[in-house]
Structure formats: structure tokens, C-alpha cells
Amino acid sequence: MPSRSEPARHAPSPPAASHSVGPLTPHLYMPDAVRPLRAKEHFLSGDTQVELHAHPWPQLTFSTRGVIRLSTADGTWIVPPSRALWVPADVPHSINLIEDAELRTVYLHRWLGPEWTRCEVLEISPLLRALLLALDTTPDGRPPADAQAAQRERWIAPLLVNELERATQIRIDVPLPQDKRLRMLCEAMLRNPADRATLAERAATIGASERTVARLFRNHMGMSWQQWRQQAVLAHALPLLARGMAVSQVAAASGYTTDSAFCAMFKQATGKSPTAFQPRRQRAAPRQ
Structure with missing residues (x-):
């Protein structure tokens, strides 16, 4: 609805992201039947854009510090640390860092998780946050920091999915034409x-x-x-x-x-x- 405020017109547009990076190596965190959950973390500056990409498995994106903006062909979502964003499999998406952020992503095997067909913003419960942060973030090609990472991921998976399905969904998306x-x-x-x-x-x-x-x-x-x-x-x-x-x-x-x-x-x-x-x-x- 139109605002009654006085317009502060011709405010200068901020520059586009000055640092563009690729899709942050999703191929090194591919979920499978042995490891159905894979987590990764990246510390990124506020001028960073993660380029448009897609992968054949769904993901949950959140930050432990900082606000991010994730965009698809259908809309854009603002995600503060108190929330996470579900992105279905095969959906091309890009990420802009609104401020310096610790970006965390959890990949789920295709047969695991809710069957949501569109992006969903979710409130992160204390239990869900603890489960997400308990996952090992070591990429393939290096030994996990936790020797029992694969077993723990299989134990965590059903409870994490249950928490996802119980999470409150919040509609703060902005549709894009x-x-x-x-x-x-x-x-x-x-x-x-x-x-x-x-x-x-x-x-x-x-x-x-x-x-x-x-x-x-x-x-x-x-x-x-x-x-x-x-x-x-x-x-x-x-x-x-x-x-x-x-x-x-x-x-x-x-x-x-x-x-x-x-x-x-x-x-x-x-x-x-x-x-x-x-x-x-x-x-x-x-x-x-």
C-alpha cells in the first residue's frame, strides 16, 4: 500500500557486488545414501555474490552471522540468522551477502526431506540449529574432522527432517517478474x-x-x-x-x-x- 512519507528521491544506487564467486564447490559435498546430509561453511564479505547455479539435490541455507539475500527466477528472499531458506533440487539460485556473513549450507539426499516444490523461509528452532551445527563441514578428499561423521549424519537425518517439517514457515519473499x-x-x-x-x-x-x-x-x-x-x-x-x-x-x-x-x-x-x-x-x- 502506498506510504504517506515524503520521498527521498534520487538516492544513489549502491554498487553491484564487487566480488563474484562460483557456486562454492557443491560437488565436494554431494549427499548420498551413506552420507544423506552434507554441511559446508564459508566466511564471506558483504560485497560478495555467489553466482547463479543449481544442483540435483535440495539444500537448506542459513547464516550464523550476517544477513543474506538468495534469488531465483521467481523471487528473492532475505534471510537473517534466525531463519533458514529451503531451496528445492534443480532450482537455479544466486546469493548476495548483504553484510559479512558466516554462510552455512546443508545438502540433503533427494529422497530425504520435505517435498516442497518452492523456496520456503523457516524459523530455526533451538533444536534445529543444534542439529545443523553438529554436522561435519569437511569437504570430500579430506578426512572428516569427526571420524564418526557419516554415522552421526545418518542418526541426525530423520530428526532434522522432522524439525524442518515442524518449523514455522514465514512469507517474506519478494516475487520477481x-x-x-x-x-x-x-x-x-x-x-x-x-x-x-x-x-x-x-x-x-x-x-x-x-x-x-x-x-x-x-x-x-x-x-x-x-x-x-x-x-x-x-x-x-x-x-x-x-x-x-x-x-x-x-x-x-x-x-x-x-x-x-x-x-x-x-x-x-x-x-x-x-x-x-x-x-x-x-x-x-x-x-x-
């Missing part, structure tokens, strides 16, 4: 959510009129530009709040010139104030 012109417009917005350029100004960058772009959004996305932009802003703001960033800072990073306008939009969209999504200790701080 197939139309190339709309895709360019949407990607520009995702790269810089604080840019409050008007739809007419954005349409001009792809050589179209405001009316044409508005019609394309309705036809291709089933929603208006304002609705899509709000969804993108929420997906950007939620991880920042979960990390404990002050509401005023989140509002500014989301392109709002006043906290009140941001809070009004946020509450209307989610039914809760932004502070409800901050860590409990921080929410209690003002009363101390």
Missing part, C-alpha cells in the same frame, strides 16, 4: 530500498511510461507497484529489526523520512509495530 524490463526495475529497487524515486522516474530508466509499467505490474505480478514495493521494503526491514537496529535507522534505510510514516506502513502491513520484531531484551530497554 519474468518480463525483462520489470525485472530490471525490481532489481534496482532491491539493490537500494532507500531510493524513493517515483514510478514515473523508474519507468523512464527502462524506456517505458508510468502507465505501461503500472499495467505490466498488474498483469505480470497480480499486484500494483506500490504493493510490490511495500513487500520489498518489509523484506529488507525485518532482518534489520531482528538484528536490533533502531527503528529510526531502519526507517531511513528503507527510504522513509519520518519514523511515524514507516511505523504506520509497517503496522498496517503486519498488524504489529516494528518494535515487536526486535530482540526482546532491546524491546524492554526503554522501560529500564
